[in-house]
Amino acid sequence: xxxxxxxxxxxxxxxxxxxxxxxxxxxxxxxxxxxxxxxxxxxxxxxxxxxxxxxxxxxxxxxxxxxxxxxxxxxxxxxxxxxxxxxxxxxxxxxxxxxxxxxxxxxxxxxxxxxxxxxxxxxxxxxxxxxxxxxxxxxxxxxxxxxxxxxxxxxxxxxxxxxxxxx
Amino acid sequence: xxxxxxxxxxxxxxxxxxxxxxxxxxxxxxxxxxxxxxxxxxxxxxxxxxxxxxxxxxxxxxxxxxxxxxxxxxxxxxxxxxxxxxxxx
Numbered sequence: 121x122x123x124x125x126x127x128x129x130x131x132x133x134x135x136x137x138x139x140x141x142x143x144x145x146x147x148x149x150x151x152x153x154x155x156x157x158x159x160x161x162x163x164x165x166x167x168x169x170x171x172x173x174x175x176x177x178x179x180x181x182x183x184x185x186x187x188x189x190x191x192x193x194x195x196x197x198x199x200x201x202x203x204x205x206x207x208x209x210x211x212x213x214x215x216x217x218x219x220x221x222x223x224x225x226x227x228x229x230x231x232x233x234x235x236x237x238x239x240x241x242x243x244x245x246x247x248x249x250x251x252x253x254x255x256x257x258x259x260x261x262x263x264x265x266x267x268x269x270x271x272x273x274x275x276x277x278x279x280x281x282x283x284x285x286x287x
Numbered sequence: 288x289x290x291x292x293x294x295x296x297x298x299x300x301x302x303x304x305x306x307x308x309x310x311x312x313x314x315x316x317x318x319x320x321x322x323x324x325x326x327x328x329x330x331x332x333x334x335x336x337x338x339x340x341x342x343x344x345x346x347x348x349x350x351x352x353x354x355x356x357x358x359x360x361x362x363x364x365x366x367x368x369x370x371x372x373x374x375x376x
Contacts, residue, residue, distance in 0.1 A: 164376050180375070181303060181304055181307075182303075182375070183301065183303055183349070183352070183368060183370065185352040186349050186352045186353070186354070186368070187375075189352060189353070190354075210375060221375075221376065222375065222376050242376060245375055245376050246373075246374075246375060246376045247373075248373065249373060249375040249376075250303070250347075250349070250368075250370050250373055250375075251373060251374070251375030251376075252303060252304035252305075252371065252373060252374050252375070253374045253375070254304070263304050263305040263308070263371070263374075264374035265304075265305070265345070265371050265372040265373075265374060266372050266373055266374040267372055267373060268345050268346070268347055268372050268373075269347040269354070269370060269372070269373045270347060270354075271354050272354075
């Protein structure tokens, strides 16, 4: 079965598999199919330290049906700005230190777009994906709460663009 | 099969992360009046679980797995979700 471009899974993440979702050449407008000239990727990794706490593990929870739709939206937003294809998988459940929680692969004709688009995708995941970290640390546990998710918030989207476009 | 009441409708409420902890469950079915909005559902829930009230200013909401606004109408059988600030990645 081909790898989905957008997914939520409890299985360990495999970057090689993700890349396979975006390297198939796509024909457009009668032109012959052209493969990418650049692929960038990002892995988010569970860290052993957060805000001065010794982290033991993270438990990720998500609203799966909405999360996949949000991933599709992020992919569409990215395609509006860059000629790039996106694949994005996020893991849920218990993750140990050093394991990947999120993986992103972006293919484009050239490296500049591929790097910028990849950065944009992770910024948007952090802003609007309905996913939560439950942090277990030495001495307790805490739900991490970041941004109020609002996919229509243009300021947030512009901030993600800005983060992506630093040369 | 229970009959659909003539007045009011049933919605399936989904709660996540800390909100789920506060309510003690991630899925609750509740009766709401005809013409109810997402806000009506939230207010009923927040009076049932007062610790939820702190989240009034920071939650996001979704109806049938699409982000929505607090003033969006809800219909019988809808899935109405309340989401605390997100922390994926």
